Amino acid sequence: MRRFTLIAVPYLWLLALFLVPFLIVLKISLSDYALSIPPYAPTLDFSAGWQGIKDLLSKLDFENYVFLTEDALYWKAYLSSLKIALISTVLTLLVGYPIAYGMARAAPEWRPTLLMLVILPFWTSFLIRVYAWMGILASEGVLYQFLSFLGIVDEPLKILSTNTAVYIGIVYTYLPFMILPIYAALEKMDDSLIEAAEDLGCSRMSAFWLITIPLSKSGIIAGCFLVFIPTIGEFVIPSLLGGSDTLMIGKVLWEEFFSNRDWPVASAVAIILLLILVIPIVLFQRNQQLQREAEG
């Protein structure tokens, strides 16, 4: 009985905070737009009992999903989100790996401090940090002033409101999610493996490719997913740092909800986004599983 209670708690949690909201969103996505409060129809009539549920179900349809395929905006936004997420993930990896490597190589007494520095930005609000980037990247912002002081540029920067600014924002925000799993993998690695590789005829460089990279593979994969998955649905960074041509599904979703107040279409967009995300999430889980097995 106690065992059952223990298992039941997380399931109830999932039910209340994931499954129920999901079902509500799913239901809205199958409804029609209406000028009312809430802005969709039909709504569930509790007083009618079973008959009410049957009536409701009979009025639901896939109209909104069909609409999504008809307007090119939506699939372009999905594709563009995937592209931006993919490029950001690669960029974050390129920046994050050397940092994680340097941390793992640092003297052991320095490592807790370095780890702290990586986590430190989380102590201020994400929104404030993105606003700070607006100040830095603005056409005559901090970066411009610094560069013109050095005499490198002489006309205002054109970074803010472009995809470049979005990439900078994403790499900056998600860097710790890349660094931490890679660092964890590298830190576990035995230094004598590199010495053994050199002893057997490897140069420093080839020892890195043949030993260090493969042994940090699980960390790289975990880090990439941890960046890729939330980036696809990212909304704040493209809204604040991106321009009018920055197309991301998170932004479309937001506009659908709050500008157009078309909840049914917005819900359909959200459901499709969720389905797209299921694939990398499953792959991520599998990677974690394999890693646990390899260690166990």
Place this chain on the structure above:
Amino acid sequence: MNQKVFAPWDDPNQKPLIQFQNVTKKFGTFTAIDDLSLDIYEREFFALLGPSGCGKTTMMRMLAGFETPTSGTIRLSGQDLGQTAPNKRAVNMMFQSYALFPHLSVWENIAFGLKRESKDKDAIAARVEEMLRLTRLGKFAKRKPHQISGGQRQRVALARSLAKSPKLLLLDEPLGALDKKLREETQFELMDIQEKTGTTFVIVTHDQEEAMTVASRVAVMDEGRLVQVATPADIYEAPNSVYVADFIGDVNIIEGNATPDGDRVRIDWAEGQPAIWGTAQKPVASGERISFAIRPEKVTISKEKPEDRRNLLEGEVIDIAYLGNISTFHVKVGNGQIIKAQSANTRRLANRDITWEDRVWLTFTETAGVLLEG
């Protein structure tokens, strides 16, 4: 038979494979290796023995190229190794932790070094098969290191370091992780492999028995210096210092004042005790303070007083250590010093005639012990 004995270190025409010439290694202000000179010859099985922290691993790491000497030179086949990188040396090392690549199979681990030489595929495969046969690992070729036992892992590490046929193979406490029985088996395997391949082995060990078993010569180290370099028999029978005598095996040390008498030396070691007679290996000054070292198995113990013995001590048995095949008797002699005597247990335990608190006589011949300075 006699001229076939392997002893290149006694032959002035032999060129050493490795030469340490006044090598010093400092870590900051700490001197790990102190002005050390040493020659190691081809086909030798050379053992480095010494207490923890005496610099054995540091010597290996300098040979492999992971550390460079602070001063002095190390030569391999007459050539100064200098700053030569580890991957450019004809030296391979078997690591104490084995350092097997966890993401590669046994086969790929062994092939790793060969592939770096960019040999053709068939040659690599043939060599790996040969190594697998030599170390009896054929069945495990496809497994990953974490899927095999500790003893098998150790053999993979050995196969991997042997695969490139190095001129010199370094083994840093290779058998430390194995249980006694497996360790003994592997020692003989190592000797066998060394014989078959003709590779020069340098082995580091904590275990003096292991060093005595496998090595053609043993170097005993202390605080970054070599105390004695000799064959196992010489190290045991003719240690050059109390340190070595004490470090290798069990020993009784009796200190006293020497009086030379022909080729014999009389040692007065305690008031009211009969003097001990030993044999001088080198001239001893009259009245010099010396130590007489004798191994317990060279001391005979009996209940009856033997006749015609010059070295004769009387005492009382205070402890008996029963080790199965032999027993060690701890005998307190006149001045309170404990002297250990060993005898083989040819009879069963119940029939033993010497027991606790017995009065016994200890005897040994005049050539049984060695005289050491200090």
